[in-house]
Amino acid sequence: MPQKRRSQSWTELKQAGNERFKAGQYGEAVSLYSQAINALHKSGQKNQEDLSILHSNRAASYLKDGNCSECIKDCTTSLELAPFGIKALLRRATAYEALERYRQAYVDYKTALQIDCNLPAAxxxxxxxxxxxxxxxxxxxxxxxxxxxxxxxxMKQKLVQSASPAPTVQQNGTQENSNQVVGDVKKAKLLKEEGNAFVKKGEHKKAIEKYTQSLSQDSTEITTYTNRALCYLSLKMYKEAVRDCEKALQLDSANIKALYRRAQAYMGLKDKRACVEDLNSLLKIEPNNTAAQKLLQEIQKMK
Incomplete structure (x- = not known):
C-alpha cells in the first residue's frame, strides 16, 4: 500500500506562503496562508500572535492582488488578535485609501505613528x-x-522593542537581529543626509553614490529612492530615474514625489502615454498640485 503523505505543519505552510509572496505569486500565497490558519486552529495551539501574523501576511497578499475588502477583514482580525500591529495597521490603511475610505485610513496611519513616529509610509x-x-x-x-x-x-514600548525595524506594508514576517537593524538604519540615515548635502551643492554624481550606499543599509527608505531619482533626472539618466521611482512606488503606491519624478523621466524618454498616466494618478490623489498640472499641459503639447 502506498504510504500516506504527511500533512504539512502550519509553520511549513506559512514558510511556503512567504516564498510565494516573495515570488509575486499572491494568489498561491493566499491559499497557503489560509491552509496555515486552518492547520494552526486544528493543532489546538492558542497562539494569538502567530495567528495574527498569518492573517496579516494573508492581508498583504490580498492587497497585492487588489482585493482590498479581504485585506481589511484580515487586518482587522489580526489587530483583534494582537492589538496595534504596525504591519496590519499600514496594510489596512492602504486598503482603506484604495477604496477611498479616507477617514478610516487616516485613523490607521495616525495610530501607526503613535507607535513609531519615524514611519515614512505613515x-x-x-x-x-x-x-x-x-x-x-x-x-x-x-x-x-x-x-x-x-x-x-x-504597549508602545513592547511593540517598539519587539519590532525588527519599523515594517513597511510589503514586508512579510521576516526576522532580523534588532541591534544590527537599528545600526543599519542609523548608517543609512547619515549617508542619506550626506547625499542631501551634495544635492544642495549641485554635485549629483556624488549624491547618487551616497544614496546608493544608504540603500545598501536600508532598502525600505522611500525618500532615498525619490532623492536619487531626482539626481538621475538632473543627469538625464531617465531609465535609472524610472527604476528608482518604481521601487519607491512599490513601498508606497501613492507617493507624490515618485509619481511626479517618474512622469518627468517618462517625458525625458518621450513616453507621452506613461507620463500622462502618472500625472493623472498623481492628480487623483492631489488635485491641486500645480507642478503636475503644469507638466501635464506641457506633455499634452508634445507630438
Missing part, C-alpha cells in the same frame, strides 16, 4: 489623507473622523 499617508479630507469636508474635516485609539505607553 507620514506620507497621513499627509495624503489630510489633503483628501480637506478637499472633501473643508476645514472642519477632523470633526467627522472616527475616534483615534490611544496606544498605551506600555
Amino acid at each position: 507620514h506620507d499617508g497621513t499627509n495624503r489623507m489630510t489633503k483628501a479630507l480637506t478637499d472633501i469636508d473643508g476645514p472642519s474635516w477632523r470633526e467627522k473622523l472616527p475616534p483615534i485609539p490611544t496606544v498605551p505607553i506600555a
Whole structure:
C-alpha cells in the first residue's frame, strides 16, 4: 500500500506562503496562508500572535492582488488578535485609501505613528489623507473622523522593542537581529543626509553614490529612492530615474514625489502615454498640485 503523505505543519505552510509572496505569486500565497490558519486552529495551539501574523501576511497578499475588502477583514482580525500591529495597521490603511475610505485610513496611519513616529509610509499617508479630507469636508474635516485609539505607553514600548525595524506594508514576517537593524538604519540615515548635502551643492554624481550606499543599509527608505531619482533626472539618466521611482512606488503606491519624478523621466524618454498616466494618478490623489498640472499641459503639447 502506498504510504500516506504527511500533512504539512502550519509553520511549513506559512514558510511556503512567504516564498510565494516573495515570488509575486499572491494568489498561491493566499491559499497557503489560509491552509496555515486552518492547520494552526486544528493543532489546538492558542497562539494569538502567530495567528495574527498569518492573517496579516494573508492581508498583504490580498492587497497585492487588489482585493482590498479581504485585506481589511484580515487586518482587522489580526489587530483583534494582537492589538496595534504596525504591519496590519499600514496594510489596512492602504486598503482603506484604495477604496477611498479616507477617514478610516487616516485613523490607521495616525495610530501607526503613535507607535513609531519615524514611519515614512505613515507620514506620507497621513499627509495624503489630510489633503483628501480637506478637499472633501473643508476645514472642519477632523470633526467627522472616527475616534483615534490611544496606544498605551506600555504597549508602545513592547511593540517598539519587539519590532525588527519599523515594517513597511510589503514586508512579510521576516526576522532580523534588532541591534544590527537599528545600526543599519542609523548608517543609512547619515549617508542619506550626506547625499542631501551634495544635492544642495549641485554635485549629483556624488549624491547618487551616497544614496546608493544608504540603500545598501536600508532598502525600505522611500525618500532615498525619490532623492536619487531626482539626481538621475538632473543627469538625464531617465531609465535609472524610472527604476528608482518604481521601487519607491512599490513601498508606497501613492507617493507624490515618485509619481511626479517618474512622469518627468517618462517625458525625458518621450513616453507621452506613461507620463500622462502618472500625472493623472498623481492628480487623483492631489488635485491641486500645480507642478503636475503644469507638466501635464506641457506633455499634452508634445507630438
